[in-house]
Every structure is written in C-alpha cells, then in structure tokens.
Amino acid sequence: MEKTLTYFQEKKQKSEWITVVSILVFILGIVLLVISGETTWIMSLGLVLAAPGFIGIIVGIVLFNRTISKFKSMYLKDYFSTMIEEGVYRPKKGLSQSEVYACGFIKRADRFKSYDYLSGRLDGIDFRSSDVHLQERQVYTDSKGNRKTKYVTFFKGRVFQFDFPKKLDHRLQVLERYRPRDGYKYQKVDLESMAFNKKFNTYATDSHTAFYVLTPHFMEALMKVEKNHPGKIGFSFFDEHMRFAINNNKSTFAIMPFRKIDEKLVEAFKEDVEGLYEIVDDLKLNRNIFKEE
Numbered sequence: 001m002e003k004t005l006t007y008f009q010e011k012k013q014k015s016e017w018i019t020v021v022s023i024l025v026f027i028l029g030i031v032l033l034v035i036s037g038e039t040t041w042i043m044s045l046g047l048v049l050a051a052p053g054f055i056g057i058i059v060g061i062v063l064f065n066r067t068i069s070k071f072k073s074m075y076l077k078d079y080f081s082t083m084i085e086e087g088v089y090r091p092k093k094g095l096s097q098s099e100v101y102a103c104g105f106i107k108r109a110d111r112f113k114s115y116d117y118l119s120g121r122l123d124g125i126d127f128r129s130s131d132v133h134l135q136e137r138q139v140y141t142d143s144k145g146n147r148k149t150k151y152v153t154f155f156k157g158r159v160f161q162f163d164f165p166k167k168l169d170h171r172l173q174v175l176e177r178y179r180p181r182d183g184y185k186y187q188k189v190d191l192e193s194m195a196f197n198k199k200f201n202t203y204a205t206d207s208h209t210a211f212y213v214l215t216p217h218f219m220e221a222l223m224k225v226e227k228n229h230p231g232k233i234g235f236s237f238f239d240e241h242m243r244f245a246i247n248n249n250k251s252t253f254a255i256m257p258f259r260k261i262d263e264k265l266v267e268a269f270k271e272d273v274e275g276l277y278e279i280v281d282d283l284k285l286n287r288n289i290f291k292e293e
Contacts, residue, residue: 008071009261015063016257022056025049068255072116076253079266083273084120091253093117094130100159103243104182104236105175109134111151114159116253118273122280129160129276131251157231157247160276162285164242170206172213172237174222179203193219199226213237221282228275242285 029050036042072091080089094114100106117130134155141147173180176199180186186203189210196202196219204210214222226233231248252272255261 004075005261005263005266008067008075011067012064012071012255012261015060015067017060018056018063019060019257022053022060024053026053026057029053064257071255071261072253076266076269079269080118080120080273083270084118084122087120088118090117091115094132095128095159095161099128099161100132100245101182102161102236102241103159103234103245104171104184104238105173105178105180105234106134106155106159106245107136107181109155110137111135116251122277123285125280125285126163127160127276127280129158131253132157132159132245153249155245155247156249156251157245158252159245160243162242162280162283164237164240165285166213167240168209168213168237170204170209170238172205172209173203174200174214174235174237175203176200176226176233178232178234191219192216196223199223209237218283221284224282225279228278242283 026049029046029048032042032046033050036046069091072089076091077089081087092115094117096114097112100112100114101108111134113133114130115133117128119126119128121127132155133153135151135153137149138152139147139149171182171184171186173186179201180203184205186205187207189202189204189207190197191202191210191214193216196214200222202210202214222235225244229246229248231246231250233244233246235242235244237243253269255265259265
C-alpha cells in the first residue's frame with residue numbers, strides 16, 4: 001500500500017509543479033505584453049511565454065484531476081471495501097435526486113450534483129450515502145441595469161440513508177434550522193427534553209409516532225450525533241428508513257492541491273468511515289429496540 005500511495009503522490013506532485021511553473025511563465029508573458037508597447041521583440045517574447053504557459057496550466061489541471069480520479073477509483077475503492085461489509089465506493093456516482101429529496105426537508109435545486117457514493121452494511125444495518133451539492137438559480141440586475149443569472153449554493157454536505165428497525169406508518173422529522181418540504185401535513189411536537197426542543201424542531205404527521213420513536217435515550221443519541229457533526233443537520237423517519245443530512249460546506253473525500261497523498265490522509269478518510277459505525281451504535285440501529293414482540 002505504501003508504494004501505491006507514493007506512486008499517486010508523485011503523480012499528483014508532478015501535476016502541481018507543472019501548474020505552478022506554467023502559471024509563473026504565463027504571468028511573465030502577460031507582463032511583457034503589457035509593457036512591450038511598440039517594442040516588437042518584447043511583444044514576441046511575451047507571446048512565446050504566455051501561450052505555452054496557458055497550455056501548461058491546462059495540462060497540469062487535467063493531470064491533477066486524472067490522478068485524483070484514479071486514486072479514488074483504484075486505491076480508495078479497494079480500501080473502503082476492506083473496511084465495510086459489502087462496501088461499495090463509486091467516486092463519480094451519488095444518490096439520485098429522488099433519494100436525496102426523500103429526506104423530506106431538503107429544498108429542490110436548480111443544479112443538482114452528487115458524488116462519492118458509499119454503501120454497505122454496518123453491524124448488520126444497510127446504508128447508502130453520498131456527498132451532495134445543491135444550487136439555486138438567482139436572477140439579478142447589475143449596476144449597469146443588465147439582467148444576469150448566478151447559481152448560489154444552499155446545500156453542500158452529505159446525505160445518508162440507514163435501515164430503521166421498525167416500519168413507521170407515519171412521518172417524523174427532527175430538524176435543525178430546516179422545515180418540512182415534502183407536502184405532508186405535519187404538526188410541531190414539543191418533547192419532554194427542553195434541551196432537545198431548543199436544539200431541534202420536531203415535526204410529525206402523527207404525534208404518537210414522535211413520542212414512540214424519540215425516547216429519552218434516542219433523543220440523547222441524536223444530540224450526540226449533532227454535536228459530533230458540526231453543520232446544519234436534519235433527520236427524517238418513515239417506512240423502514242432513517243435519513244439524515246449534514247450541510248457543512250464540505251466534500252467528505254476531497255483531496256486538495258499540495259496536500260500529500262499519504263497515510264495521514266487515508267487515516268482521515270478512515271476516521272470518517274469509522275464515524276458511521278459510531279452513528280449506528282449511538283442510535284442503536286443494530287438493535288431491535290423498536291420491534292414489536
């Protein structure tokens with residue numbers, strides 16, 4: 001594995017150096033063009049530097065993206081399959097729109113992107129997840145009176161779906177700064193825990209479902225999950241699934257320029273996956289605590 005990590009790191013480092021050197025050459029070329037005036041040889045030298053510099057930037061970026069893609073599809077795919085029972089990792093795929101909006105509290109987007117799909121079984125519980133990036137279209141008028149369009153991100157984080165050990169006939173949502181958006185008739189429910197009510201708003205199509213699912217221990221577990229995952233979080237329960245989303249403005253398995261591909265990076269990804277085991281354990285999804293006798 002170490003040799004494999006070294007291989008990808010060397011490829012990535014090469015692409016970064018190509019990009020950096022090309023940027024410097026391109027900038028120098030542009031500067032010469034600006035100051036050349038009517039001096040032909042300076043203008044020619046500027047063109048000679050700017051053109052290959054620009055091409056080098058494109059080449060470096062393409063090589064970088066290709067290296068990261070191969071690292072994920074070759075190395076991380078095998079790595080995650082050893083960590084998770086029936087583990088499947090697809091870096092270029094993600095949850096579908098219907099799966100994401102099944103949460104019931106995520107606003108529909110004008111631009112939808114999902115990636116870094118990860119699924120498998122954790123302590124006997126099936127799960128599916130992916131990073132999700134959602135944007136809405138906004139039309140505005142600039143200072144010159146021209147109408148323009150821009151896309152603004154309102155959700156960037158991860159969406160999860162876990163099996164729930166009890167089939168629920170009614171819908172329940174536990175939300176931190178979200179509101180139900182699935183069109184069903186909800187009523188707001190206040191629970192016995194003041195701390196829980198302060199942190200979350202609870203909505204249910206049937207109040208008995210809220211009190212049935214949200215036992216004191218389960219509320220405490222949800223509070224712990226929220227504490228360990230900073231960001232705007234929401235949970236929904238319906239049928240045989242628990243879904244939750246974390247809007248934290250992050251890409252879970254992102255690899256940034258000039259950050260080494262090494263054991264430290266892989267360990268960070270490992271901790272993200274191990275966090276899923278903690279969620280299952282905290283919420284006791286691997287126990288039949290809700291099954292009727």
